Amino acid sequence: MQPYDLPDQFGHFGQFGGTFVAETLIEALDELRDMYAKYKDDPEFLAEFHHDLKHFVGRPSPIYFAERLTDQIGGAKIYLKREDLNHTGAHKVNNTVGQALLAKRMGKPRVIAETGAGQHGVATATIAARLGLECVVYMGAEDVKRQSPNVYRMKLLGATVIPVESGSKTLKDALNEALRDWVTNVSNTFYIIGTVAGPHPYPMMVRDFNSVVGHECITQMPEIANQQPNVIIACVGGGSNAMGIFHPYINDKNVRLIGVEAAGDGIETGRHAAPLTSNSGIGVLHGNRTYLMQNPEGQIIETHSVSAGLDYPGVGPEHAWLKESGRAEYAAVTDDDALKAFHNLCQVEGIIPALETSHALAYAEKLAATMPKDQVILVNLSGRGDKDINTVASISNISL
Amino acid sequence: MSRIKTTFKGLAEDKKTALIPFITAGDPHPDMTVKLLHALVESGADMIELGIPFSDPMADGPVIQRASERALANNVGINKTINLVKDFRKDNTHTPIILMGYANPIEAIGLINFVDSIKKAGVDGVITVDYPPEESKEFVSLLLENDIDSVFLLSPTTEDDRIQLIIDQATGFIYYVSLKGVTGSANIDIEQVNERVNNVRKFTKLPVGVGFGVRDAKTAKEVAAIADAVVIGSRIVLEIEQSNKDTLIDNIKKLMREMKNAIE
Numbered sequence: 154m155q156p157y158d159l160p161d162q163f164g165h166f167g168q169f170g171g172t173f174v175a176e177t178l179i180e181a182l183d184e185l186r187d188m189y190a191k192y193k194d195d196p197e198f199l200a201e202f203h204h205d206l207k208h209f210v211g212r213p214s215p216i217y218f219a220e221r222l223t224d225q226i227g228g229a230k231i232y233l234k235r236e237d238l239n240h241t242g243a244h245k246v247n248n249t250v251g252q253a254l255l256a257k258r259m260g261k262p263r264v265i266a267e268t269g270a271g272q273h274g275v276a277t278a279t280i281a282a283r284l285g286l287e288c289v290v291y292m293g294a295e296d297v298k299r300q301s302p303n304v305y306r307m308k309l310l311g312a313t314v315i316p317v318e319s320g321s322k323t324l325k326d327a328l329n330e331a332l333r334d335w336v337t338n339v340s341n342t343f344y345i346i347g348t349v350a351g352p353h354p355y356p357m358m359v360r361d362f363n364s365v366v367g368h369e370c371i372t373q374m375p376e377i378a379n380q381q382p383n384v385i386i387a388c389v390g391g392g393s394n395a396m397g398i399f400h401p402y403i404n405d406k407n408v409r410l411i412g413v414e415a416a417g418d419g420i421e422t423g424r425h426a427a428p429l430t431s432n433s434g435i436g437v438l439h440g441n442r443t444y445l446m447q448n449p450e451g452q453i454i455e456t457h458s459v460s461a462g463l464d465y466p467g468v469g470p471e472h473a474w475l476k477e478s479g480r481a482e483y484a485a486v487t488d489d490d491a492l493k494a495f496h497n498l499c500q501v502e503g504i505i506p507a508l509e510t511s512h513a514l515a516y517a518e519k520l521a522a523t524m525p526k527d528q529v530i531l532v533n534l535s536g537r538g539d540k541d542i543n544t545v546a547s548i549s550n551i552s553l
Numbered sequence: 554m555s556r557i558k559t560t561f562k563g564l565a566e567d568k569k570t571a572l573i574p575f576i577t578a579g580d581p582h583p584d585m586t587v588k589l590l591h592a593l594v595e596s597g598a599d600m601i602e603l604g605i606p607f608s609d610p611m612a613d614g615p616v617i618q619r620a621s622e623r624a625l626a627n628n629v630g631i632n633k634t635i636n637l638v639k640d641f642r643k644d645n646t647h648t649p650i651i652l653m654g655y656a657n658p659i660e661a662i663g664l665i666n667f668v669d670s671i672k673k674a675g676v677d678g679v680i681t682v683d684y685p686p687e688e689s690k691e692f693v694s695l696l697l698e699n700d701i702d703s704v705f706l707l708s709p710t711t712e713d714d715r716i717q718l719i720i721d722q723a724t725g726f727i728y729y730v731s732l733k734g735v736t737g738s739a740n741i742d743i744e745q746v747n748e749r750v751n752n753v754r755k756f757t758k759l760p761v762g763v764g765f766g767v768r769d770a771k772t773a774k775e776v777a778a779i780a781d782a783v784v785i786g787s788r789i790v791l792e793i794e795q796s797n798k799d800t801l802i803d804n805i806k807k808l809m810r811e812m813k814n815a816i817e
Contacts, residue, residue, distance in 0.1 A: 163687060173656055173683045175612035176719070177730055180710035319618050320608060329611045336612070337734040339710070437656040437683065438609060450630035451661025452608040 157403045159474065164353020164441070166474035172352045173437045178332070181339040186354045188259050193361065198258065205250050206365060209283060210240045212247075213369045216377050216531070221501045222518075229524035231517055232378055233504070233534040234370055234398065243507065243536030244366060244394040245276040249345055251362030253280040256343035263287040263342045267331040269296055269324035269390075270461035271303025272507075272536060273347030278312035288312040291330045293323040296461060303540060321455050324465050328439055348391025349469030352440025356396075356469050363397025370531060371401055382531035384409040384520065388513040389483065390426065390463035392472045394535035403480060412472060413516045415458035416485035426456035428468050429476050430485040443470040459488035459544065460508035462536075486512040494518060495538065495545065507536035508544065556649040556677045557702050557725045560599055561760045561781060570777040570816050572597050573762060574809060575653065575786035577604035577620035578637050579629025581793055581801070586629075588802060589793075590641045594648050596806040597813030602680070602784065605634045605654030612682045614737035616787040619794065631658040631667070635674045642675035651678040651704060651725075659692075668695045678702035678725045686722045693722050706730050709749055716756050726760040726782060727753060734765070737787025741766035743775045750779050770815035777816035785812055 159166045172182060192198040206212040215238065219231045236244040249266075256264050264286050268274030274290040281288035290307055294316040297304055307314050320326035328351075335344040349356045349363075374381050385402060387395035389412035402408045417425035425431065428444035436445040438453060446454050446466035458464045475481035486494075491508060494515035498506050506514060510533075517532045524530070538545075546553050554562075564571050574593050578586050593601055606624035610617060629637075631654070638650050652671065659667045659681065671679070679696060681689065686705065696703045702725025707716060709732065720727065729750055731741040750761050763776045764784025776783045789808065796804045 171688050172685060173688055174685065175682045175708075176685060176706040176711060177612065177708040177733065177735075179685060179715070180708070180712065319615065320622070325609060329609055332611045333614070333735045337738060339733060434661070436660055439611070440683070445657070447657065447661060448630075449661065450632060451658035452606075452625060452630060453657070454608075 159471070160353065160357055164357065166471045167477060169443050169473040170353060170356055170441050170470035172440060173442065174352050174440045177336045178352070181335060182352055189255060189354050189358050192255060192258055198254065202251055202254055205254070206247065210246050210250060211238065212365065213373070214238050216370065216373045218377065219502050222498065223521070225501055226518055226521045228521040228526060229383070229528040229530045230378070230526070231521055232382065232529060232531045234366060234531060236366060236394065236533060236535050237504070237506065237537035241276045241279050242539065243272050243276070244363060244397060245273045245347060246279065247365055247397065248347065248359050248362040248393060249273070249276040249280045252343070252345040252358070253284055253286065256286060256345070257284055259343060261341055261343040263289070263338065264345050265289045265291065265331050265334050265342055266345045266347060267291045267324065267327040268347065269293070269327070269464060270540065271296070271300040271307065272462060272540065274312070274314070275303055275306050275310070277345050278307040278310035281312065282310045289334065290314050291317050291327040291334070293321070293327050294318050295322040296324065299461065325453065348393040349396045349471060350391045350439055350441060350443070350467055356441065356471055359393055360396040360400055360471060363393050364400045366394070366397040366533065367399065367401030370398060374531065378529050380529060381405065382408055383528045384411060384530045385533070386411045386413060386513045386517045386520070386530060387533040388413050388463060388509045388535060389429070389468060389472060390415070390465045390509065391467070392469035394533050396469060396471055398533040399475070399481060410475070410481040411516065412481055412483045413512045414483060414485040415460060415463035415512055416487040417457040419487055420485055424457040425485065426458040426464050426466070427485040428466065429472060429483040435473070438467045441470045443467050443473045459491060460512065462507065462509040463512065484516055486515045490515040492545065492548065504534070505538040506534060507538045508541045510535045555700060555702060555725065556647065557600065560649055561726065564599060570780060571599040571762070571782035572813055572816060573600045573602055573782050573784045574598050574789050575602040575604060575784060576789060576793065577606055577617065577624050578634035579606055579624030579627045580620040580790070581623055583627055583629050583633060583637065585798070585801065586637045587640045589805060591645065592802045592806055593809060594645060596809035598648065598809065600649040600651060602651045602653045602786070603634065603638065605631050605652055605658055607655045607658055610655060612735055614735040614787060616737045616791050616794070620790045631662055635670050638671070638676055639674040649677040650675065651680060652676055653680040653682065656681055656683050664692055664695055668699050668701065672699045672701060676701060678704050680704045680706065680728060682706070686719050697724065704728055707753060709733055709745065716753060720757045720759070723759060726762050727757060728784065729753060729761055729763045729780070730765045731763050731776070732766045736765050737768070738766055741772065746776065747779050770811045773812045774815040783816055
């Protein structure tokens with residue numbers, strides 16, 4: 154069996170990925186690809202990256218045996234990779250540290266980012282402040298309203314937040330607007346994409362920076378669980394936390410990889426954000442070919458999820474490939490089930506998980522119940538849920 | 554000979570520059586699109602770029618994005634766009650129509666179906682904004698097999714070896730993007746455009762059109778002195794946005810005549 158080495162030099166994962174952008178962006182992407190190729194194995198660059206991950210982010214993040222949750226379910230043992238304990242509260246910061254250090258090496262004084270719930274925006278603003286870079290964050294006008302604490306966080310960190318009024322005024326429109334900014338200001342600007350989507354080299358680069366998560370697990374699991382996991386479960390919106398934990402395990406075929414998408418009100422209602430699970434068709438968006446939520450004429454349709462971070466109509470092209478090749482499996486969890494898992498983890502383990510992560514937890518609970526007690530499930534606890542307490546309270550009819 | 558080639562040949566013999574306006578199909582309303590196309594021809598359009606509405610037009614500025622949103626609100630997508638060209642062809646068989654759009658709607662209805670339908674409708678060329686040559690070989694050969702021109706964008710940042718790569722796949726004409734940015738951005742640097750267009754001409758005998766920043770008659774005149782075609786998009790779409798249904802046709806004709814006079 155050949156070791157996994159995708160993407161190819163053009164950024165293709167089988168039929169997925171690639172570089173579907175206007176000619177105006179090609180030179181910027183070529184420059185980025187060349188500079189990333191130059192630095193990705195450079196010992197000095199990597200030393201700086203890992204130094205910041207250790208001292209600024211607080212890595213390695215621990216793996217925690219969720220003993221009471223395991224007992225409650227009564228099946229496989231459930232372990233949690235605690236990305237929620239990172240600085241800024243999620244896995245997102247791993248990638249922003251990497252890209253911002255690359256921006257600095259490339260001599261770009263200005264970074265821009267798109268954000269949905271605000272986690273990637275906060276992580277970008279954080280590292281921009283740390284490195285003294287100007288930071289502009291594009292955020293859908295709807296999301297600006299829904300996520301005001303994160304908007305204020307970004308401002309505290311010195312970033313400029315620009316509400317995007319076009320299209321559906323959500324994450325995908327913020328991404329469009331950030332690409333437009335980049336085309337216009339390419340000479341002094343680095344675009345920090347927050348997920349494993351976008352044109353090549355972004356899906357590969359974002360995956361690589363987040364792979365620190367999976368690499369740590371390979372070392373930590375034998376120490377804490379005396380074995381590698383039988384199953385790894387992670388939530389998938391664009392799919393960066395899932396790629397980060399999956400990728401180092403792709404060649405280890407004994408480990409089942411399961412990505413969990415947002416089923417929203419239910420796949421059958423059409424109100425969801427699960428392009429892989431619903432098999433909604435393949436197309437081209439934001440620079441790559443992948444599975445998309447679209448109508449029969451190729452217009453991107455609105456998605457629905459209680460979790461803003463999963464509310465994206467596409468999915469990283471490498472996930473599309475992992476699905477097609479059968480190496481990973483994909484499932485979806487509804488808003489209701491995710492909320493139940495959210496409350497359960499709060500009460501049983503004393504951890505408030507992000508609503509995104511709660512989708513992975515809900516699936517893990519369901520699967521664990523069907524597995525023998527000597528088997529091990531590892532869930533990527535991708536973020537903490539403090540940012541979601543207003544959403545959850547309002548669903549429970551509680552005003553804070 | 555294709556309509557695009559014939560048109561450029563005729564203009565070259567008269568030492569004239571082509572005027573190519575852009576509108577989005579279905580904007581402001583599908584009932585107006587064919588009327589607008591004829592009005593553009595009557596007021597001086599040598600060819601027309603017709604935008605296929607798309608929900609996520611990432612290379613376009615706010616003006617053209619709003620046009621897409623209006624068209625989509627009118628339920629005009631790729632199939633209706635093609636039908637509108639068919640309707641236009643009932644009364645016009647000489648003006649080239651170039652469709653401009655994004656890859657996803659084309660892939661959604663299928664490359665073969667798309668090329669077959671646009672050939673029957675009388676489309677002459679296609680610009681697919683997010684299909685660089687590396688990702689569009691199959692599509693380009695389908696177009697060429699059906700005598701439809703495949704028009705590519707070149708940007709101010711496109712390097713020489715890449716210009717060659719693109720020109721190897723391009724037919725009809727070359728569309729030089731006059732600035733770093735999206736459609737309808739800041740004013741263009743005419744000296745730089747001159748230099749870059751001359752550079753492009755070293756690689757090809759195809760006509761070179763210039764667009765993305767031509768927003769007034771003065772700029773149109775300056776660009777016309779350099780290029781074989783002047784493309785005017787956002788300025789026309791803005792006029793559509795700011796007109797009501799009674800003033801629309803007159804306003805567009807007036808704007809077109811200003812531009813036409815400037816470039817002649």
